[in-house]
Amino acid sequence: MIKPFMPKLVYFEPKALDYPLGERLMEKFKDMDVEIRYTTSHNQVRNLPGDNDFQKYRNAKSTLVVGIRKTLKFDTSKPSAEYAIPFATGCMGHCHYCYLQTTMGSKPYIRTYVNVEEIFESAEKYMEERAPEFTRFEASCTSDIVGIDHLTHSLKEAIEFFGKSEYGKLRFVTKFHHVDHLLDAKHNGKTRFRFSINADYVIKYFEPGTSPLAKRIEAAGKVARAGYPLGFIVAPIYLHEDWQEGYYHMFERLHEELPEDAKKDITFEFIQHRFTKPAKRVIEKNYPMTKLELDESKRRYKWGKYGIGKYIYQKEEEEEIKTELFKYMKKFFPNANLEYFT
Numbered sequence: 001m002i003k004p005f006m007p008k009l010v011y012f013e014p015k016a017l018d019y020p021l022g023e024r025l026m027e028k029f030k031d032m033d034v035e036i037r038y039t040t041s042h043n044q045v046r047n048l049p050g051d052n053d054f055q056k057y058r059n060a061k062s063t064l065v066v067g068i069r070k071t072l073k074f075d076t077s078k079p080s081a082e083y084a085i086p087f088a089t090g091c092m093g094h095c096h097y098c099y100l101q102t103t104m105g106s107k108p109y110i111r112t113y114v115n116v117e118e119i120f121e122s123a124e125k126y127m128e129e130r131a132p133e134f135t136r137f138e139a140s141c142t143s144d145i146v147g148i149d150h151l152t153h154s155l156k157e158a159i160e161f162f163g164k165s166e167y168g169k170l171r172f173v174t175k176f177h178h179v180d181h182l183l184d185a186k187h188n189g190k191t192r193f194r195f196s197i198n199a200d201y202v203i204k205y206f207e208p209g210t211s212p213l214a215k216r217i218e219a220a221g222k223v224a225r226a227g228y229p230l231g232f233i234v235a236p237i238y239l240h241e242d243w244q245e246g247y248y249h250m251f252e253r254l255h256e257e258l259p260e261d262a263k264k265d266i267t268f269e270f271i272q273h274r275f276t277k278p279a280k281r282v283i284e285k286n287y288p289m290t291k292l293e294l295d296e297s298k299r300r301y302k303w304g305k306y307g308i309g310k311y312i313y314q315k316e317e318e319e320e321i322k323t324e325l326f327k328y329m330k331k332f333f334p335n336a337n338l339e340y341f342t
């Protein structure tokens with residue numbers, strides 16, 4: 001049973017206290033056994049405890065920086081949404097394969113942005129530009145937003161903000177089961193609540209610091225009963241001994257938990273395991289004991305953007321994964337929509 005995330009060290013940027021969320025967080029952490037420090041900017045967050053990079057990396061993942069989002073220009077987020085909406089960056093999880101290890105580099109601490117209203121104003125403008133088309137916003141491009149929301153409630157506010165909007169939709173994905181405070185949010189059907197799920201083996205060996213499958217499935221049941229449209233990302237799909245059974249069992253348990261109504265509008269996204277050369281180097285540094293298979297010679301090279309190609313499964317393996325998982329999905333969720341396999 002994994003407890004909700006609690007940072008050991010919290011930094012406040014000075015302006016953060018000008019915002020109600022900044023103040024609330026300060027009050028909250030003052031009453032707790034958490035070390036509070038001040039910093040002029042997150043870039044100044046140095047001297048994290050630890051004698052070496054390995055320890056510093058671990059300590060950074062239990063460090064929270066409360067600050068302001070300066071760039072209110074949103075990145076695009078194809079194919080699942082038009083824009084990435086930034087409420088936080090970084091994550092407390094320790095998934096060995098996580099892409100944040102490469103994108104966040106030397107700054108793996110978690111940042112939360114307290115200027116939520118300004119972020120909403122920016123979203124409003126993006127929606128106006130596209131109206132009467134819907135604009136979809138993805139809230140989990142740079143973090144596992146649900147994992148820290150029990151502290152900030154900014155995701156909850158976002159769910160209600162888009163619930164009231166005419167042309168906005170919100171989506172995010174999580175590996176955490178701490179969803180109770182989101183169940184009474186007035187989502188108005190505008191938020192697709194997605195869980196990242198996997199075979200038990202993958203969660204056990206490669207996703208330390210996140211919720212076990214049984215807990216995620218239980219949380220998905222609660223979310224479904226709260227009337228949210230649901231989605232599941234099965235990623236990374238990873239070949240291991242008896243993988244067929246592992247994935248079959250995952251679909252079966254999901255099917256047992258979810259109410260019939262929820263199964264009518266459900267989406268799946270399938271992503272096979274991949275790695276790049278730079279990612280492999282970081283993974284081996286941060287998780288030197290990992291069992292994650294990162295042998296280029298066993299994989300197929302696929303050219304990628306910016307000249308950084310990725311190593312994916314061989315064609316026959318890929319076909320087998322696709323066929324098997326699609327079969328299980330159809331067996332248990334005949335009305336589900338597979339958004340993509342990649």
Ligand code: SF4
Pocket residue numbers: 090091092093094095098099100142143144175210
């Ligand atoms: Fe990365 Fe998601 Fe794992 Fe967090 S939960 S470490 S964001 S893969």
